[in-house]
Amino acid sequence: MVDATSDLVYRTNHDWSEVDVVGGNLLFGRPGSLTPDWLDVLVHPDDRDQVRDAIARAxxxxxxxxxxxxLxxxxxxxxxVSSRAVPIRPIGGDVTEWFGAATDITARRQHEEHQRLLLNELNHRVKNTLAIVQSLALQTLRGTDDMGLACDRFEARLHALAQAHDVLTRQQWEHATLQDIVRTAIAPCLVDDPERFDIEGPDMQLDxxxxxxxSMALHELCSNATKYGALSARPGxxxxxxxxxxVQGRRSLVLSWxxxxxxxxxxxxxxGFGSRLIERGLRHDLGGEVALDFGxxxxxxxxTAPLPNLEVAA
Structure with a gap:
């Protein structure tokens, strides 16, 4: 049974001062007796007190x-490892030895840690998204006299936010290509005429x-251009x-509209809120400069934004 198991099988004397590896998954090499200081040598420093307390309690x-x-x-x-040892003793007598096995649970612990990180990241994203939605709602509805128009704007901004989320989700929220962000943001404006945009730039990735x-800034620029600017009439x-x-000694992204x-x-x-989102929001989130001009x-x-977390594809 010992030879057939994938666990590490061991036995100890009554006070755990002597430990013999019997067989199984030989993490320590060949079967045999461990040195008296096995706990300080083989157990991780952060786990030694826990193991000592568990032995003392048992x-x-x-x-x-x-x-x-x-280990x-x-x-x-x-x-x-998940280690468990049972006491061996004669009927009515004291414990004479312990017989146990340790199961390798590294993969399980790594999976649990990965799940914990994912949950923390999800919680962080949800809070950020709710904060963005709250800001959009407050700024869109504040001081408006036309609730119908305000609701339409709010819905459009939520849709733009959702589309940006879709782009990031396809890349497991690690990055998004600038090309995808731009084309997703301008997509609603291409329905009637797909040739009204000239787009040019290298492959780049954004955090x-x-x-x-x-994405939100491009949505506001598109909305303004559709209502009042170049996209409101041909041949704009x-x-x-x-x-x-x-730029000023730092590698930077420079994007022009x-x-x-x-x-x-x-x-x-x-x-308005759209202009403030473009100028102040981008300046804050990109850590750069934004120049919006109504010529x-x-x-x-x-x-203009520094590129500490962006990459240009080779």
Missing amino acids: RATQTPFSAEHR RSEDGSWVW PQRALAL RVRIRWRAEV EEVGGPPVTAPAHR TAGVTCRI
Whole structure:
């Protein structure tokens, strides 16, 4: 039975001062006796007190020993094991020895840790998303006299946020390509005429925070262009260009939005939520600079952001 099991099988004397590896999954090499300091040598430093306490408790109560801890394997790596040993004693007598087995649970512990990280990440994302939705609702509905129009804007902004989430979900929320973010954001404007945008830029990857911020900003630019700017009349067009360059000694993303051929532009009397989202939101989330200009010939926007967490594909 010992030879057939995948567990590490061991036995100890009554006070655990002598431990013999009988066989099974030989994490320590060949069967044989362990040195008296086996606990300090083989058990992970962070787990030693736990194992000592479990041994002391088992000896005091003469009940089975049980603990999950890390052991040093023969190659020097740490292996998680679930160890259990039962007391052996003559009827009516004291414990004379312990017989136990340790099961390798490294894969299970790694899976549990991965699940914990995923739950923490999910909780973080949900809180961030709810905060964004709350901000969108407050800013969209604040001071409005037309609830129908406000609800339409709010729904459109939620849809843009959902589309950006879809792009990130396809990449397991590790990154999103700038090309995907741009094309997803302008997709609603391509229904009637897919040729009204000129897009040019290298393959680049954005981290989730920057991807969401840029997606929302592009949505606001598209909405403004559709209602008042170049996309509100023919032959208006929009040029979107981006590149990586060194700005003030730092490698940065430079993205430009330029509207041409549309009706004359009149600068708004005050900045609405869309403009504030583009200028202040992007400046905060990208850690860079945003220049939004309502020139007579057309709206332009230049975004400059350092690239610590973005990559340019080779």
